[in-house]
Amino acid sequence: MKKVSLKDIAEELGVSKALVSLVLNGKGDERGINKNTQEKVRKKAVELNYRPNQYARGLRMGKTKTIGIIVPDISNVFYGTLCKAIEKKAYEIGYNLIISNSYEDNEKEIKLVGELMNRNIDGLILASSFEKDTDFEVLNFREFPVVLVDRKFDNLAIDSVSVTNEQGAKEITSYLLKEGVQKAACFAISPTHISSIEERVEGFNLANGNRPYQTVYDISHENIYADVKKVLKDIEGQGFDGIFCSNNSIAKALIKLGMKGEDFFEQYTVVSFDDIELFDLVAPRITTVAQPLDEIGANALKILLEKIENPGSKEVIKMVLPTRLITR
Amino acid sequence: MKKVSLKDIAEELGVSKALVSLVLNGKGDERGINKNTQEKVRKKAVELNYRPNQYARGLRMGKTKTIGIIVPDISNVFYGTLCKAIEKKAYEIGYNLIISNSYEDNEKEIKLVGELMNRNIDGLILASSFEKDTDFEVLNFREFPVVLVDRKFDNLAIDSVSVTNEQGAKEITSYLLKEGVQKAACFAISPTHISSIEERVEGFNLANGNRPYQTVYDISHENIYADVKKVLKDIEGQGFDGIFCSNNSIAKALIKLGMKGEDFFEQYTVVSFDDIELFDLVAPRITTVAQPLDEIGANALKILLEKIENPGSKEVIKMVLPTRLITR
DNA sequence: CTGAAAGCGCTTACAG
DNA sequence: CTGAAAGCGCTTACAG
Numbered sequence: 001m002k003k004v005s006l007k008d009i010a011e012e013l014g015v016s017k018a019l020v021s022l023v024l025n026g027k028g029d030e031r032g033i034n035k036n037t038q039e040k041v042r043k044k045a046v047e048l049n050y051r052p053n054q055y056a057r058g059l060r061m062g063k064t065k066t067i068g069i070i071v072p073d074i075s076n077v078f079y080g081t082l083c084k085a086i087e088k089k090a091y092e093i094g095y096n097l098i099i100s101n102s103y104e105d106n107e108k109e110i111k112l113v114g115e116l117m118n119r120n121i122d123g124l125i126l127a128s129s130f131e132k133d134t135d136f137e138v139l140n141f142r143e144f145p146v147v148l149v150d151r152k153f154d155n156l157a158i159d160s161v162s163v164t165n166e167q168g169a170k171e172i173t174s175y176l177l178k179e180g181v182q183k184a185a186c187f188a189i190s191p192t193h194i195s196s197i198e199e200r201v202e203g204f205n206l207a208n209g210n211r212p213y214q215t216v217y218d219i220s221h222e223n224i225y226a227d228v229k230k231v232l233k234d235i236e237g238q239g240f241d242g243i244f245c246s247n248n249s250i251a252k253a254l255i256k257l258g259m260k261g262e263d264f265f266e267q268y269t270v271v272s273f274d275d276i277e278l279f280d281l282v283a284p285r286i287t288t289v290a291q292p293l294d295e296i297g298a299n300a301l302k303i304l305l306e307k308i309e310n311p312g313s314k315e316v317i318k319m320v321l322p323t324r325l326i327t328r
Numbered sequence: 329m330k331k332v333s334l335k336d337i338a339e340e341l342g343v344s345k346a347l348v349s350l351v352l353n354g355k356g357d358e359r360g361i362n363k364n365t366q367e368k369v370r371k372k373a374v375e376l377n378y379r380p381n382q383y384a385r386g387l388r389m390g391k392t393k394t395i396g397i398i399v400p401d402i403s404n405v406f407y408g409t410l411c412k413a414i415e416k417k418a419y420e421i422g423y424n425l426i427i428s429n430s431y432e433d434n435e436k437e438i439k440l441v442g443e444l445m446n447r448n449i450d451g452l453i454l455a456s457s458f459e460k461d462t463d464f465e466v467l468n469f470r471e472f473p474v475v476l477v478d479r480k481f482d483n484l485a486i487d488s489v490s491v492t493n494e495q496g497a498k499e500i501t502s503y504l505l506k507e508g509v510q511k512a513a514c515f516a517i518s519p520t521h522i523s524s525i526e527e528r529v530e531g532f533n534l535a536n537g538n539r540p541y542q543t544v545y546d547i548s549h550e551n552i553y554a555d556v557k558k559v560l561k562d563i564e565g566q567g568f569d570g571i572f573c574s575n576n577s578i579a580k581a582l583i584k585l586g587m588k589g590e591d592f593f594e595q596y597t598v599v600s601f602d603d604i605e606l607f608d609l610v611a612p613r614i615t616t617v618a619q620p621l622d623e624i625g626a627n628a629l630k631i632l633l634e635k636i637e638n639p640g641s642k643e644v645i646k647m648v649l650p651t652r653l654i655t656r
Numbered sequence: 657c658t659g660a661a662a663g664c665g666c667t668t669a670c671a672g
Numbered sequence: 673c674t675g676a677a678a679g680c681g682c683t684t685a686c687a688g
Binding site: 006007018021052053055057060 | 664665666667668
Binding site: 017019022031032033034058059060061062 | 673674675676677679680681682
């Protein structure tokens with residue numbers, strides 16, 4: 001019942017381990033190994049159900065064909081879909097993914113990065129929960145291949161794939177105003193200095209440039225529902241008639257609250273960043289800014305693989321993909 | 329810039345690799361190594377930012393503290409939440425998770441199982457897409473530690489964690505009838521012979537025992553929306569006034585279709601298996617059967633770890649956890 | 657209290 | 673065309 005190794009195949013066939021290894025790795029022809037011998041080796045490998053030990057191989061080669069990915073929360077459909085996109089591509093080229101959740105907890109993120117690096121992953125895709133460039137430096141990646149997704153750090157020389165957050169927020173806010181909203185509020189999720197949120201708020205502000213009044217409110221990501229409720233109460237009677245949500249969690253809280261209020265959705269027009277299925281199924285349906293998750297995932301992986309294959313390269317790619325307004 | 333190994337620490341301190349290894353693995357006291365020496369070793373390890381090479385360790389020990397998990401689709405919030413629950417527990421005890429998607433594709437599932445076993449995972453948690461016991465045998469786990477979740481195979485000696493699908497479906501169907509529904513339809517997702525779906529249909533049938541009429545309709549999982557639409561058309565005018573959905577995807581399709589129809593939700597009372605956030609945010613809100621995802625995950629992991637630690641054990645645990653009716 | 661040595665399973669120069 | 677040997681970084685008997 002024990003695992004079969006190269007040695008087992010070699011002994012049964014009366015050849016060396018080296019030869020077996022060469023053949024099984026497709027280097028038989030290149031090294032001019034007898035076709036006949038090659039055939040025998042391959043047959044025996046199948047017969048014995050040989051599976052190469054990746055840890056031995058990893059130890060020897062220094063590469064493991066495993067990449068790590070850290071997201072705030074895999075059960076959030078946004079990150080779930082992103083991981084799925086990455087996993088799909090990775091699978092096609094023989095890579096596996098180790099997925100971990102940081103829960104927006106910097107301490108845990110630091111630990112996770114360390115542990116994943118321990119496990120000799122070849123590279124890391126990271127949706128970081130860090131807020132400032134300076135904090136980020138504790139992760140100390142040096143030459144280690146890392147690509148940031150979703151959130152980026154402009155002042156650091158680290159590759160990233162993000163979207164046109166500012167432009168997307170500006171577009172959807174403009175849409176809100178064009179639809180007749182007089183006074184819009186922006187509900188920003190904390191921590192607001194995460195790059196993507198900062199840019200969305202900026203987009204909101206830009207679109208409001210020549211309006212008499214608009215305001216940004218902070219919502220704690222740990223306590224979204226209660227905070228949204230509180231802010232709604234605070235702005236009551238101030239003439240607001242539109243709300244831009246900086247991410248899907250806030251919009252979900254608003255929907256839940258809105259269902260309880262009598263005429264909430266007559267009073268407020270709600271739009272949101274992040275296009276999730278839910279927004280198409282509630283009444284009224286929510287107009288959103290969609291992010292190209294498949295492309296984000298595919299590009300992050302592609303950039304990461306290039307880094308892995310060219311370890312010396314100092315080139316830094318900061319890719320920004322377009323968002324799409326989905327009016328409903 | 330190269331990785332620091334045991335040898336580096338040993339050389340800098342003028343001791344042996346063995347000693348360093350012992351100390352760093354907490355066996356210093358047990359082996360009576362000088363406290364002072366231990367201190368020096370630990371300090372140096374921190375100073376050099378030593379990270380043990382898990383592949384060398386795995387190769388030597390035959391254990392890798394990595395477990396694999398295969399689900400149909402990580403972006404489905406049901407599986408996303410399950411994975412999150414497992415990942416959380418696993419992290420606490422120093423295990424990492426390799427997560428893969430089978431997309432309900434048997435071929436891919438077979439490949440994935442092979443690849444994960446190649447990678448020397450210590451064990452596997454599997455939400456299998458296989459339909460019959462006999463098909464399942466190609467996976468050929470032998471002694472390999474595996475725990476099934478969500479779907480189980482009664483005739484195979486493999487551990488599993490599932491829920492009271494039949495009881496849950498029976499309860500919610502009874503609720504439907506008690507609420508005044510006269511004639512209920514069951515929308516079952518294909519393939520209907522997956523254990524969980526089979527049991528839910530059975531529960532539905534049981535609750536309808538003494539009713540004049542009820543029917544089960546198959547919905548293909550590849551084409552849910554179109555199929556639901558078709559079935560709805562087919563049953564029109566036959567006096568149906570209630571629908572039990574065998575999983576959340578069907579209910580989502582119904583909601584989407586229902587929003588387009590004028591008085592859909594006056595005509596039909598809809599209830600569903602799987603409690604997802606969405607069902608609390610649509611109008612009307614959907615009554616559901618909730619599965620204890622955290623407990624499923626925690627127990628699956630616990631059982632798996634026991635298997636990993638007692639490789640010889642022939643004991644088979646088929647755990648069934650209770651569902652909960654959530655009326656809205 | 658500590659060290660030298662073997663060996664986990666692989667790949668890759670090197671030698672012939 | 674093929675084999676013997678070294679070595680990746682670790683842990684664990686064994687020896688003293």
